């Protein structure tokens with residue numbers, strides 16, 4: 103499922119009309135009808151429906167929705183929020199059809215009129231503004247949006263909640279808070295931004311028959327279960343423990359022994375063939391009984407943390423480093439040296455990210471994949487860009503960083519974005535707020551380590567790992583856990599139910 107900017111959406115629309123020869127009026131008809139089909143399970147004929155239409159093609163979709171519902175026997179009222187002369191082109195055509203079919207258009211007079219209609223409505227269809235919005239919402243729409251958000255009626259937005267930007271980078275907006283949004287053909291970027299996604303409510307994508315095209319701006323895809331099923335390697339009957347990779351996890355310190363234990367266990371539960379924990383004796387003695395399936399590589403330590411030393415990694419297929427390591431300077435030097443020397447794929451998380459911050463130049467020289475898995479705070483530390491700015495432009499910031507430093511970047515969050523060094527992006531579609539807890543990152547690193555050792559493209563392996571991790575949390579929340587009590591170790595236990603369905 104391709105994620106688009108407004109500009110890309112218009113480009114696809116243009117191609118469909120110019121190359122595909124599909125009339126724009128037909129696309130609008132398709133959009134309105136598909137949306138009604140998706141609305142049917144949540145509406146019924148006892149409900150009164152108010153359709154609020156604006157002056158652009160989003161409003162045009164609104165006229166199609168109104169006509170389709172009217173001919174189906176629904177009680178529908180249309181309020182047009184702009185003067186008649188503003189309705190042009192395809193929207194004017196569909197407005198005329200609405201009138202031809204006996205529909206009435208109530209033109210906006212003042213906000214008290216809207217308040218009255220809103221109070222009488224059970225369902226509000228928001229077709230005021232789509233992806234063609236520019237700048238801050240003007241009056242009277244601004245007030246109408248405020249009123250829509252005050253009333254009890256179920257709000258269904260067409261394509262995008264009115265007032266919401268389609269792209270990243272906007273911080274000031276006033277928008278409809280929808281209960282449902284039926285998105286036309288492709289999800290817009292804002293669906294995956296922390297500041298915008300809550301406005302969408304529940305959402306679904308409706309197909310209207312647009313051209314399938316590769317966008318020049320590179321791929322940006324929402325990664326769903328069907329993608330995981332398509333790309334996740336199947337275990338063969340003939341495989342042995344070496345087939346699925348030998349992974350090394352380096353981490354732990356006397357005050358944080360649990361982190362590496364969770365990574366080891368998560369890797370083992372995600373299909374890794376053999377997993378070794380590289381850690382100091384103190385950590386080893388406290389975690390060994392918790393993950394008996396792992397083997398251990400004793401590392402030298404001082405004052406409870408790792409010191410600089412050579413590590414023979416020749417027998418491993420991939421390495422994860424950083425979890426629970428602590429920030430001491432000698433441990434940092436050890437991490438930098440190891441990352442520079444090893445010629446294996448390496449995943450760097452948590453304290454490891456702090457250690458390599460000033461050595462990103464040597465990371466970009468690595469010939470084997472380097473995977474960095476920061477949360478926004480760690481991303482801010484790595485880039486010097488504020489968390490606020492990162493959350494405002496996560497796609498752009500990730501792309502620039504991955505490209506500049508030749509890394510695979512897993513920017514963690516409610517919508518984790520995985521970016522490869524060429525700027526291709528996959529966005530995870532699973533997970534819930536129960537994962538915003540200590541230990542979640544350690545578990546994710548273990549799942550990712552197991553994934554990158556199995557035969558699949560690196561970016562897909564990372565996206566599959568993020569999906570599986572989030573899905574485990576989702577299944578737990580939908581059965582016997584809550585977002586409050588969910589622990590990182592529960593997510594490890596929940597992996598079984600995810601793998602059984604894939």
Ligand SMILES: NC(=O)C1=CN([C@@H]2O[C@H](COP(=O)(O)OP(=O)(O)OC[C@H]3O[C@@H](n4cnc5c(N)ncnc54)[C@H](OP(=O)(O)O)[C@@H]3O)[C@@H](O)[C@H]2O)[C@@H](O)CC1
Nearest residue numbers: 115157158159160231232233234235236237238239240261
């Ligand atoms: N393939 C497709 O793409 C298809 C797209 N389709 C649909 O079309 C939608 C895009 O339509 P669009 O381009 O006409 O823009 P749209 O969102 O209706 O906004 C334009 C109107 O908003 C107004 N306006 C702008 N800024 C404003 C502000 N700050 N504050 C207040 N008003 C503002 C502007 O007024 P003006 O500035 O001209 O006075 C104009 O009246 C898309 O989301 C989807 O629903 C489907 O029908 C099928 C195929």
Ligand SMILES: [K+]
Nearest residue numbers: 231260262264
């Ligand atoms: K809308």
